[in-house]
Amino acid sequence: MGRGVDQLLRLASWRAFDVDESGRVLAGSDESGSVQLVELDPDGPSTPLTALPGACSGRYLPGERTVVVQHDAGGDERAQLSLLSLDPLPDRPAGLDDLEPLVRDPRYVHRLLDVLPGRVVFATNRRNGVDFDVVIRNLFSGEEETVYDHGGFVREVAVAPDSRYVLVSVPGEPALSMQLRLVDTMPETEDDHVVSLTGAQEHARHDHLFWLPGDRGFVVTTDRERDLLGVARYERAGGRWSWLVTSDEHELTGWLSPDGQLLLVETNDDGVGRLALHDAETGAKLHDLAVPAGGWVSWPLAEPAWSADSQLVALTFSSPTVPGDVLLVHAEGGEVRRLTNSPAQLGDEPLVEPTAYRVPTPDGEHIPCAVYAPAEADTPVGGSAVLVLHGGPEGQSVRTFNPIVQALAARGHTVVVPNIRGSVGYGKHWYSADDGRRRLAAVADLAALHDWLPTLGVDPSRVALWGGSYGGYLVLSGLAFQPERWAAGVDIVGISSLVTFLENTAPYRRAHREREYGSLERDRDFLLSASPITHVDAIRAPLFVIHGANDPRVPLSEAEQVVAAVQDKGIECELLVYQDEGHGLAKRVNRLDAYPRALDFLARHLAH
Structure with missing residues (x-):
């Protein structure tokens, strides 16, 4: 009759949420029974960070030893945001009372979108319980700036390096389509405050938004004007679109490095992911990444995370026989290092x-x-x-x-x-x-x-x-x-x-x-x-x-x-x-x- 489901359900898995410039990875482990935060040090021991009542996720604050923790109550999906200091590292995992409240109101959703030096970007429906606004909170002053309040279910947000422009994706009218809106936080006229870059009727997905250096444009994964997803670039000057990486056989997804030089691309080959690094300016492939074969590295596991200096990428890898592991990629040479090891079989019986x-x-x-x-x-x-x-x-x-x-x-x-x-x-x-x-x-x-x-x-x-x-x-x-x-x-x-x-x-x-x-x-x-x-x-x-x-x-x-x-x-x-x-x-x-x-x-x- 084979191994029991109890044994399979008890197999622990890992996922990567973020990575800092020293190579420390903010990971999630479900060893305790629900996903809790753990810091993985490639050159030292791992440190359990949270012991919350339910599953949580998080991001590092750039340049600080602090984590923004996203958590809810009993799976109600009304996300709340808190801070956890890692200086010094906690001597025991933090419970809910050990976290510093950041944005909390259990009546509403506060979904973490991005982290910036000294600031946190989140979406919240606290204005009317339905529409999501995009808010940037200053962690030093506690002041909040609402940069988008034009309604809809905000999917993704990308804040330009100088914070003047904010790119927002909201649902278009065709199912699954997303409309891109550009927010100018310092407009010359009110009409320039929010500009739609794509039409509400356009049947296209626009996912994974990343600003290019100098705010000149952005990189996006999209299927506009084609059947399969590819990676495209949009230049603000002239509103010009161009393709960086496409395939006539498979869908592609791209993640731009913070310095705008490299593009991590996953090829979706019937649910098997293949990874390569590309030149972000030309789209040319630089080298394939030697991740384990036969598995997957992005959604629904966790998105790849670049370090702020664009030198490292933290990945989550799972396959039919691997519950979930954290991989660390060195971008310059493409070296892939496995930081955790979940089992490929139970005892003598392979999966x-x-x-x-x-x-x-x-x-x-x-x-x-x-x-x-x-x-x-x-x-x-x-x-x-x-x-x-x-x-x-x-x-x-x-x-x-x-x-x-x-x-x-x-x-x-x-x-x-x-x-x-x-x-x-x-x-x-x-x-x-x-x-x-x-x-x-x-x-x-x-x-x-x-x-x-x-x-x-x-x-x-x-x-x-x-x-x-x-x-x-x-x-x-x-x-x-x-x-x-x-x-x-x-x-x-x-x-x-x-x-x-x-x-x-x-x-x-x-x-x-x-x-x-x-x-x-x-x-x-x-x-x-x-x-x-x-x-x-x-x-x-x-x-x-x-x-x-x-x-x-x-x-x-x-x-x-x-x-x-x-x-x-x-x-x-x-x-x-x-x-x-x-x-x-x-x-x-x-x-x-x-x-x-x-x-x-x-x-x-x-x-x-």
Whole structure:
């Protein structure tokens, strides 16, 4: 039966949040059960920095031995900001009372965007609970300057070196698109204060914003006027765009060094990341980086972090067999040093590596997916399969460690991890293919995957769905719209009604999510028809539901209403609610409780 899920869930992982000029890395470790801050010294011991009630993240203040800590309460995502001095290093990890409050008001979100010498840049919805303003707080005087208050869900911000210009990305009208706005903090006229550099109707992503030296322009990862993401440069003089690095086969993401000389580029090869350093002026490749093969280094792990002197890059690396490690790159020669070592196997049993497939659909598309073959075929669940569906929908299942996938394969299930339409990583045409009233085309991809499974030797009568967030919506949709295909489902923080989800999600998220799913005002009829709860009478497969009581994205009521409806039909349906969790299970103690029970549930319903 292989290694137990308990052992897999107890494997500690690392991630890199920041790096200073001496090579010290501000890292996150979940060894304690939730992600806490640890400082890694390449030439000395590591120092645990925090012991907060929940997960946290942070950044170094430039030129100081101080960390800005971002934390929330019970997964409610209302981020608060505090300071932790590292001079001297603490002799014990800091609790909440040991931190110096910086920006705290638990009624609102205060999301850390950037750190500057003596200043912190954050986004907050404290003005009206919905729109996000961009604020720069002076750490010496305590004064705050609101540099952007023109509404919307602020995604990213880049402050120019002289702080006169601020680049802001906010949602455009097409789903997933982002509009770029340039803020002049010293405008000649009020009309010059905020200028839109891209149109609200432009169907394009604009991510990872970095100013060029001298405020002459910026570097951005974008798919404007093309299908695949590339790295482009914008010159303020003349408003001229030009491409630095592109590929006709893969999406690319770039991170500019603080001095504007180097560009770190990740190539997304079907969820496997390849890294190279490029000349930031010409885009020419300088050298590939020898990071471990077969894994991933950026979102959803943690973004690469440059040191202020542009000499070092701290990376997070994970693969299907590596839970998560911190790598330190020396930019000049491309040397890669591994600062932590998470295990590649448990005892004598290696973890499973996936095989890539493209699954055809009736309308001529092909679904990218990774298949994890069972570690041992001769088990009570041999011949069964579980589809593990990512959230988003604008997410991508990349080649990172997933203890659930490994536990399912260890028990004998074939595990299929697809990137159905709506997923990023495969071009604009693919992530847009489920927008609005095309939602059920993504559900139809589940049927195509089911029809293909017998080519892997899977018994089509013993296939289950597992998914979180939007993946939970897909689980419920599969059971409701295709009841004859699925033997069981595990729904984690999933949407059961697109209508009640949009009505009850956090106010600051509603308009942002309506771009993707449709408008309550204009599309209510379709939203009702595409909601699993509307078709709950068709569900006949047993269901296992997990939810956090503090979830601000998908409210607990989404789980409660579908569970009540399924139980009223006399179908087995169990609901686990965790009072100290939000959108997913961030604490190991809760994962150790929920996931073994969910796996046992699947084992009962998928056995021979």
